[in-house]
Amino acid sequence: MKPIFSLGGITAERGTKAQGFIKVLDTGTVMPVTLINGEKQGKTMLITSGVHGSEYPGILTAIRLGAGLDPKDISGQIILVHPVNLQAFSKRCAAVVPEDGKNINRMFPGDEKGSIAEKIAYVITNEFFKAADYYMDFHGGDLYESLIPYAYFSGSCNSKVVQASKKMSQVLDLPYMVNCMETSGTFGCAAMLGIPAILVERGCNGLCLKDDVEKYILDAKRVLKRLDILADDSLIFPDKAPLELTNVCYTEAKSTGCWLPAVTAGQKIRKGDKLGYTTDLFGQIIDTYSAEFDGVVLYHCASLSAPKGSELVAYGELDW
Numbered sequence: 439m440k441p442i443f444s445l446g447g448i449t450a451e452r453g454t455k456a457q458g459f460i461k462v463l464d465t466g467t468v469m470p471v472t473l474i475n476g477e478k479q480g481k482t483m484l485i486t487s488g489v490h491g492s493e494y495p496g497i498l499t500a501i502r503l504g505a506g507l508d509p510k511d512i513s514g515q516i517i518l519v520h521p522v523n524l525q526a527f528s529k530r531c532a533a534v535v536p537e538d539g540k541n542i543n544r545m546f547p548g549d550e551k552g553s554i555a556e557k558i559a560y561v562i563t564n565e566f567f568k569a570a571d572y573y574m575d576f577h578g579g580d581l582y583e584s585l586i587p588y589a590y591f592s593g594s595c596n597s598k599v600v601q602a603s604k605k606m607s608q609v610l611d612l613p614y615m616v617n618c619m620e621t622s623g624t625f626g627c628a629a630m631l632g633i634p635a636i637l638v639e640r641g642c643n644g645l646c647l648k649d650d651v652e653k654y655i656l657d658a659k660r661v662l663k664r665l666d667i668l669a670d671d672s673l674i675f676p677d678k679a680p681l682e683l684t685n686v687c688y689t690e691a692k693s694t695g696c697w698l699p700a701v702t703a704g705q706k707i708r709k710g711d712k713l714g715y716t717t718d719l720f721g722q723i724i725d726t727y728s729a730e731f732d733g734v735v736l737y738h739c740a741s742l743s744a745p746k747g748s749e750l751v752a753y754g755e756l757d758w
């Protein structure tokens with residue numbers, strides 16, 4: 439509980455919530471934000487959604503949490519951003535900020551003198567991360583990606599933060615969690631700054647299914663309860679934690695072509711199994727792709743069009 443909780447010009451008094459738009463420096467771009475200032479004392483959770491503006495279940499989850507959580511049940515503060523990338527959301531644009539063509543998730547910690555994506559990352563790092571004790575970033579498969587639900591936590595920061603991040607992941611009702619050594623994305627950057635952080639992936643292909651959103655909301659609430667931020671006795675915790683994956687292969691297109699996947703999201707694969715192939719626009723095979731180790735497919739490109747360098751399949755190493 440804080441008598442007054444303020445961020446970016448929005449202010450919530452103790453036991454209330456406040457909503458509004460936070461300006462991104464001099465860009466003219468804004469982010470819709472809900473601040474919840476709980477009745478009791480506790481930690482501050484930051485939840486961002488829509489860093490990729492067409493990953494809808496996470497965005498709707500953050501909107502629903504902002505509208506539905508009652509400050510009476512909250513010990514501490516919650517900041518919800520829904521969505522971060524409003525420009526992309528408005529234009530149904532995948533992966534990037536339409537104005538500069540950059541992926542916000544690759545721009546951290548950001549640059550106040552950079553383009554819009556870099557400025558958004560800068561504001562999240564310097565205003566939102568500074569206010570947060572914990573961080574959850576809601577993603578999903580993009581318009582062109584098929585995906586099974588899973589989560590990332592940072593394995594590259596100090597061990598206390600790694601353990602706290604892992605503890606957050608362990609209450610998620612998901613089959614897998616990835617121990618990730620990347621530090622350039624949202625949760626990796628936060629973790630390097632000492633904030634336990636996770637990134638959740640659920641839903642894909644531009645769909646916003648009721649089931650995905652309901653499960654997303656429950657996952658978020660379980661994390662909030664585990665951290666003693668939310669009081670909710672109705673929550674049931676999963677029997678077992680997600681299985682930890684430490685080695686993920688992101689197979690990229692060697693050249694531009696038509697992509698024909700041979701696997702589906704969630705499928706278990708053996709070393710040498712065919713992942714798919716690309717053809718030219720006349721149907722002639724350009725490249726075939728095979729698994730480098732036994733594992734499970736986390737997501738794959740579901741679009742026929744596969745530009746050079748784009749991700750075709752991501753699979754985690756799994757002994758099965």
Ligand SMILES: [Zn+2]
Pocket residue numbers: 489490493577578
């Ligand atoms: Zn994403």
